[in-house]
Amino acid sequence: MTARPEPIRGVLAPILTPFADDLSVAHDLFIAHARHLLSTGCAGLAPFGTTGEALSVGIHERIAALDRLIDAGVDPQRLIPGTGLTNLPDTITLTRHAVERGCAGALVLPPFYFKNVPDDGLFAYFARLIEGIPSANLRIYLYHIPPVSQVGFPIDLVRRLRAAFPAQVVGIKDSSGDWSNTRRLLTEVPGLVVYPGSELPLLDALSLGAAGCITATANINATALAEVVSLYQQGREAEAKQRHEAVKAVRLLVQEHGPIPAQKHVLAAWSGDERWRHVRPPLLPLADAAGRQLVRALEREHGLAPSQRTAV
Amino acid sequence: MTARPEPIRGVLAPILTPFADDLSVAHDLFIAHARHLLSTGCAGLAPFGTTGEALSVGIHERIAALDRLIDAGVDPQRLIPGTGLTNLPDTITLTRHAVERGCAGALVLPPFYFKNVPDDGLFAYFARLIEGIPSANLRIYLYHIPPVSQVGFPIDLVRRLRAAFPAQVVGIKDSSGDWSNTRRLLTEVPGLVVYPGSELPLLDALSLGAAGCITATANINATALAEVVSLYQQGREAEAKQRHEAVKAVRLLVQEHGPIPAQKHVLAAWSGDERWRHVRPPLLPLADAAGRQLVRALEREHGLAPSQRTAV
Numbered sequence: 017m018t019a020r021p022e023p024i025r026g027v028l029a030p031i032l033t034p035f036a037d038d039l040s041v042a043h044d045l046f047i048a049h050a051r052h053l054l055s056t057g058c059a060g061l062a063p064f065g066t067t068g069e070a071l072s073v074g075i076h077e078r079i080a081a082l083d084r085l086i087d088a089g090v091d092p093q094r095l096i097p098g099t100g101l102t103n104l105p106d107t108i109t110l111t112r113h114a115v116e117r118g119c120a121g122a123l124v125l126p127p128f129y130f131k132n133v134p135d136d137g138l139f140a141y142f143a144r145l146i147e148g149i150p151s152a153n154l155r156i157y158l159y160h161i162p163p164v165s166q167v168g169f170p171i172d173l174v175r176r177l178r179a180a181f182p183a184q185v186v187g188i189k190d191s192s193g194d195w196s197n198t199r200r201l202l203t204e205v206p207g208l209v210v211y212p213g214s215e216l217p218l219l220d221a222l223s224l225g226a227a228g229c230i231t232a233t234a235n236i237n238a239t240a241l242a243e244v245v246s247l248y249q250q251g252r253e254a255e256a257k258q259r260h261e262a263v264k265a266v267r268l269l270v271q272e273h274g275p276i277p278a279q280k281h282v283l284a285a286w287s288g289d290e291r292w293r294h295v296r297p298p299l300l301p302l303a304d305a306a307g308r309q310l311v312r313a314l315e316r317e318h319g320l321a322p323s324q325r326t327a328v
Numbered sequence: 329m330t331a332r333p334e335p336i337r338g339v340l341a342p343i344l345t346p347f348a349d350d351l352s353v354a355h356d357l358f359i360a361h362a363r364h365l366l367s368t369g370c371a372g373l374a375p376f377g378t379t380g381e382a383l384s385v386g387i388h389e390r391i392a393a394l395d396r397l398i399d400a401g402v403d404p405q406r407l408i409p410g411t412g413l414t415n416l417p418d419t420i421t422l423t424r425h426a427v428e429r430g431c432a433g434a435l436v437l438p439p440f441y442f443k444n445v446p447d448d449g450l451f452a453y454f455a456r457l458i459e460g461i462p463s464a465n466l467r468i469y470l471y472h473i474p475p476v477s478q479v480g481f482p483i484d485l486v487r488r489l490r491a492a493f494p495a496q497v498v499g500i501k502d503s504s505g506d507w508s509n510t511r512r513l514l515t516e517v518p519g520l521v522v523y524p525g526s527e528l529p530l531l532d533a534l535s536l537g538a539a540g541c542i543t544a545t546a547n548i549n550a551t552a553l554a555e556v557v558s559l560y561q562q563g564r565e566a567e568a569k570q571r572h573e574a575v576k577a578v579r580l581l582v583q584e585h586g587p588i589p590a591q592k593h594v595l596a597a598w599s600g601d602e603r604w605r606h607v608r609p610p611l612l613p614l615a616d617a618a619g620r621q622l623v624r625a626l627e628r629e630h631g632l633a634p635s636q637r638t639a640v
Binding site for chain 1: 378384388389418421440441442446450452453456476479610611612
């Protein structure tokens with residue numbers, strides 16, 4: 017009997033997906049970045065989230081990239097890949113693949129094409145998804161990101177799904193940016209593993225039992241983020257708070273520039289590999305001047321560069 | 329040398345996708361419904377539009393369903409299938425398949441996951457799509473449906489795409505529901521084939537040179553819709569107007585109930601095949617009582633049933 021998947025506790029990076037000059041997935045950079053993140057503070061990775069430009073990557077590309085990552089030795093029990101599309105058959109294909117490869121879970125968007133759909137319809141969608149993957153190792157993390165997907169998971173629906181499928185619907189990533197929603201998920205849905213989709217409410221969330229957070233900036237700031245969690249766990253609250261303020265400042269700076277192109281620009285600068293600058297349309301790379309300014313600010317004002325420069 | 333694809337003129341149905349009891353695509357019903365529509369007034373079909381629950385159907389299912397339709401003898405030159413997803417590789421796969429099967433065109437959504445993306449990013453997306461399908465028979469119809477996809481095609485972007493790719497970007501389906509936008513497309517973008525995504529502005533649009541319309545209600549009201557176009561073309565304006573008022577009333581009635589489940593309910597009633605009632609989650613079937621009321625209203629107040637009942 018294989019061990020059952022367990023929730024990952026700590027900071028998870030929704031790892032950026034690097035592209036080659038022809039915009040195919042750059043597997044070598046992807047693997048190197050994954051290893052770097054896992055060895056510098058990340059407890060886990062959530063490949064193919066919004067930050068990973070998941071919805072800009074084809075279904076077979078996503079399967080191949082996850083295979084390459086795991087085949088290269090990345091522990092699947094530290095991975096919660098995004099698998100949610102707008103349709104059930106392809107979402108089942110991606111989710112089943114993640115389960116078969118031994119991943120800790122799958123981060124599943126609601127079907128996000130039709131808007132204002134009834135909760136009963138979303139419930140039926142997840143019921144069929146679960147029915148389609150009859151594995152004892154299926155662990156679904158609901159991906160709540162209404163600012164992008166427009167369709168989200170109202171609390172009542174989360175509660176219903178959790179009650180109906182306690183073994184499968186184990187957690188949620190809350191990227192609503194709405195602390196009152198995160199707080200309710202943490203306090204009103206028993207047993208739910210909650211990851212805020214940002215470090216901004218990290219300490220408040222940890223104090224209410226959050227498992228950690230899944231945050232875009234872990235791609236460039238994993239070590240400092242992990243320290244916030246670690247200091248908190250050691251009861252060193254004042255230091256945790258101070259460190260938290262510092263990582264929040266980095267986030268706000270990155271957010272100003274559009275976090276995906278901005279962080280890819282930073283990784284290109286730090287790694288010396290220009291491929292990192294590629295994004296897939298409809299996104300556009302960050303302009304040179306803005307990128308240089310961002311890198312300079314991160315290095316001089318936030319002291320971020322040196323450890324990253326050599327390690328990436 | 330094969331004949332080049334030509335624009336379809338008249339009424340096109342965004343054909344509903346029927347599902348079997350296990351929610352797989354019911355190919356027999358799909359083929360029968362396509363034949364029925366094409367023989368009772370539709371100049372063409374747009375399979376896998378929003379009304380066809382396209383984004384609820386998997387990529388391989390879509391390819392198979394289009395194959396089955398064409399293999400059953402449906403003329404591909406009367407088909408403009410939807411092929412737009414959120415990512416380029418899979419969108420290229422679907423679009424290339426439509427071209428290879430000899431379709432009149434492909435109806436392509438903008439990548440709709442990321443919101444508020446720059447026009448340059450959408451332009452780059454379509455440039456790469458076109459580059460990825462080096463066929464002289466590629467004909468792209470832009471699918472503008474911001475009420476659902478949230479991401480749309482601003483007029484300036486349409487103009488740029490048309491100017492850069494005059495052989496490939498030939499038309500647009502405008503489902504904005506905004507007549508001023510449709511009017512501008514008809515008058516300000518030279519050579520663009522424009523299909524309003526509804527019959528509501530049909531006569532005004534025809535008077536400005538629209539090729540016809542692509543409207544959901546063609547699934548249950550094709551003959552009357554075709555008559556509006558035909559009367560207009562014969563210069564019988566008063567009769568066209570009268571007929572137009574009648575089809576608009578049908579549309580408004582259907583819209584009240586959610587057009588997809590409502591029309592599937594109607595087709596189930598008229599064909600006697602209960603499979604027609606199935607929708608895929610996140611949509612839900614229409615409740616029995618509402619469905620019965622709708623069918624009764626269509627039959628008694630709008631005189632719609634008899635010709636359909638035997639033919640479907």
